[in-house]
Amino acid sequence: MEETIAGTEAAQIPQQRGESLQDTAVRYAEERHWDVFPGTWLDAVDGVQHCSCGDPACAVPGAHPARADWASVATGSATVARRLWAKQPAASILLPTGLTFDAIDVPETAGFLALARMRRMELTLGPVTCTPDRRMQFFVLPGAGVKVPDLVRRLGWPVASLDLDVLGEGAYVAAPPTRFGARGAVQWACRPTPANRWLPDVEELISPLAYACGREARR
Template identity: 60%
Template sequence: MNETPGAEATYVPRQESPRGQGEELLSAALRYAGERHWDVVPGTWLETGGRTGAPRCSCGDAECHAPGAHPARRDWKAAATASATVVRRLWATHPRAAVLLPTGRTFDVVDVPETAGCLALARLERDGRAPGPVAATPDRRMYFFVLPGATAKAIDGLHALGYASSAALDLAVRGEGDWAAAPPTRFGRSGRAQWVRRPTAARAWLPDVADLIGTLAYACGRERLTARRRP
């Protein structure tokens, strides 16, 4: 992640062409819809203004938890589409809107801390187990894309491993009714979501969460233990 912490008063926004941003987001949305057949929907976007010129979420909430990277409308689930024609029309209204991927349809997402995700990914690939698409967000989370219907299987897998709940591991499954912000969506001042393992023709399939949950749980548990030991 390219994250540059600092006081708001010293923040200098990255100079990007609004037109260029819009073209990049639209291009990504069209790829997800056309190549992957994933439903997409535009979310909020970032606006600049005020004394510092710091980006603000279009939702208008000064305390927004995910500025520029969350649904912009209540009917976002119904508005999600894989039609290129509709995608173009939706982003024509707000070209800099976030690209959101509804979960619980073509895929679910297992959401884990970035450090744990990196450890899990390394172990999976060392063991010769392909993880499928993996994304990272600038709020230091990693998304593992898996087959839909993952929630019940993840719970069963964690119980079998002796964990009472996923909350103790800071692991969550994003399923039906939820969403994930897709690259290159920008999260406020923090940066953009990025692909760690990009969805490609060679990585078009999705793994079953049952094949990953043991490794993800181990990595999350180790991360929690390490965090408790830090001074």
Template identity: 65%
Template sequence: MTDTSAGPGAAQIPHQRTESLLETAVRYADERRWDVVAGSWLETIGGLLFCSCGDGSCPAPGAHPTRPDWATLATRSVRAVRGMWQRRPTASILLPAGRTFDALSVPEGAGLLALARIQRMGLIPGPVIRTTDRRAQFFVLPGGAAKAPDLLRRLGWYPASLDLSSLGEGRYVTAPPTRVGTRGAAQWAAPPTLANRWLPDAEEVIPALAYACGRDR
């Protein structure tokens, strides 16, 4: 999803209206070297949107794994990724955490505050997703999810007191521009660019995230 405010050097991450989910997934795999897997999709029945899983009360319509072994199917092979979306062009784009990145998740308001704080400090944040349930997911180096609780304690925070969660191995993020039912689509708050190709360590972003979450309490 292209962010026109990202400036020169932004990776060509497309907007859903101008580039297909297939092409987007291929770019994530080819340009960012992220493992990618096709998830569920949305179906229109009687003018209403339903998840392909058939569960009328699905908590993430059109945006979750379709089988228990989903992680084993995730790949950065362009050929394999093309095959997934050629079979199901409207499938959601899921990125498994714990491989090339972990993600730190905070409320959207706190995330945007932390993002601005990080940038004011002259640091380069990794990609940041704005989810449809009003969360901000900060990409950090693998291992960041496991380190987060100890990093918070060192800063004087009790981890359970902050609305900060971690996504590591066995978890996934829903990548833009995937739609989630009627909630809209995942978006980039900080899109993938050449500048943030090398992800920050959790230690670089945890102070700003903890500060912002602490203000939100």
């Protein structure tokens, strides 16, 4: 069952309910052919949730890799994914970038503004996540990191002035419904559907994203 949470004019954010982390991870591998790997999880101590990593000052409790060699654990096999989450059903769902997709990471306010512009421009969108730390990640074809600096400069924006990052090889994103401690869960601003199985190239989305981040920077 899906519950739709009102956002802005830009998007409605669907929230999955009644599905285990294991089932969701398996579905990402099986239906989207995304590599997945289990991250840390939340442990309750005296009624307070703490990250399984044991660091009381953890910046993203319950939503980061649990081991340094996480890239070697990532799998695109639904069978292996099911086995991994059977060992720790509460583990967060993390998706390595740079393989089947890169992610353009921007502030939430800029992301919703960019979504509104993209829809007016009738651009084809891939999945987009919205995180509890008020960031959004736009899924695009791999290789975006090489293209973005030149594309942004061509649009007239100083690259260093924009809060716009590319998550590619060696990085990862947290996938819904992973929780960030008490801050809430990652959700889909644009959920995966059969229509967006084929991802856009970053060149198609960079103009509204750069504009939105530039506007945010001027604030």
